[in-house]
Amino acid sequence: MDTHKKLLILGAGKMGGSLLKGLIASNKLDFDISIIEPNLTNDIQKLINPNGIEYYKSPEDIKDPDFDLVIFAVKPQSINEVCAGLGKNLNQKKIFSIISILAGTKIKEFKSFFKESPVIRTMPNLAVSEGSGMTALCGSNNANKSFKATAGKIFLEVGEIIWVDNEAMMDVITATSGSGPAYFFFLAECLALISEEMGLSNQDAHKLSRQVVIGSADVMRNSTESLASLRKKVTSKGGTTEAALDVMMSSEKDFYNIFKKAIKAAFKRSNELSN
Numbered sequence: 001m002d003t004h005k006k007l008l009i010l011g012a013g014k015m016g017g018s019l020l021k022g023l024i025a026s027n028k029l030d031f032d033i034s035i036i037e038p039n040l041t042n043d044i045q046k047l048i049n050p051n052g053i054e055y056y057k058s059p060e061d062i063k064d065p066d067f068d069l070v071i072f073a074v075k076p077q078s079i080n081e082v083c084a085g086l087g088k089n090l091n092q093k094k095i096f097s098i099i100s101i102l103a104g105t106k107i108k109e110f111k112s113f114f115k116e117s118p119v120i121r122t123m124p125n126l127a128v129s130e131g132s133g134m135t136a137l138c139g140s141n142n143a144n145k146s147f148k149a150t151a152g153k154i155f156l157e158v159g160e161i162i163w164v165d166n167e168a169m170m171d172v173i174t175a176t177s178g179s180g181p182a183y184f185f186f187l188a189e190c191l192a193l194i195s196e197e198m199g200l201s202n203q204d205a206h207k208l209s210r211q212v213v214i215g216s217a218d219v220m221r222n223s224t225e226s227l228a229s230l231r232k233k234v235t236s237k238g239g240t241t242e243a244a245l246d247v248m249m250s251s252e253k254d255f256y257n258i259f260k261k262a263i264k265a266a267f268k269r270s271n272e273l274s275n
């Protein structure tokens, strides 16, 4: 039996909706789930009745405001309004736990509304929608072992997790794994464009590019070898891959440096947004 019984998901958009789907599919965590979402999508709508989920359009509609755990999955810009609205409608005597997936929103922002609540700030990425997300978690001082275990289990349903002790690391994680999928989509776009420029049809170039990324991800998923060792497996001495990697890994480190510059820019922006 889990400590947290009544769960409220605030915002069932891309991320909140993915978490909801993961929790329903896993069936391992024993929650009574409620959601608040002003604009329900068709796929989330279809999950409500068969899974006994309570649905509310806004906090004012909540009938039984007695939640143990609230997951915040709204846009960061609306956090003050959402916290204020929720505070008015929840059972004020009950201390509920908070999990936030909001980019650039510090634990102290939740604490300013819900002083006693333990808070776990997380940074998931888009792949939670496929069950292969990467989520970093960081707890407030009063987040106990049992709450941390519950939060860990929730995100393990939609991928892998890591814990960080220092909240400042969330900006690094936002820049690397939060934004990460976009970097690989862009690399795939470049590969498609270059293949097309070199003579393939647009359709074939995109098919090839997607499948290269999917195939490489599968190889990584099914192997315990290091990334460098996997790369070396494709790189025979004097071969074609080596010719390409000689350019990418030249002593000027152009490729590495531009990638690092990009990630540093994301880190800086994350830092600006959270201050």
Ligand SMILES: NC(=O)c1ccc[n+]([C@@H]2O[C@H](COP(=O)([O-])OP(=O)(O)OC[C@H]3O[C@@H](n4cnc5c(N)ncnc54)[C@H](OP(=O)(O)O)[C@@H]3O)[C@@H](O)[C@H]2O)c1
Pocket: 010, 011, 012, 013, 014, 015, 016, 036, 037, 038, 039, 058, 059, 073, 074, 075, 076, 078, 082, 101, 102, 103, 104, 123, 124, 125, 126, 178
């Ligand atoms: N997408 C990513 O890759 C990613 C990665 C890491 C973290 N995040 C974080 O995840 C959070 C959600 O992002 P998302 O991409 O899932 O955004 P999204 O699809 O826009 O989902 C947010 C949902 O919350 C709803 N909402 C707005 N006000 C609400 C309220 N007062 N009460 C309840 N629900 C409300 C929105 O409805 P309306 O559309 O009507 O406003 C929307 O459906 C953001 O804070 C973001 O920083 C996203």
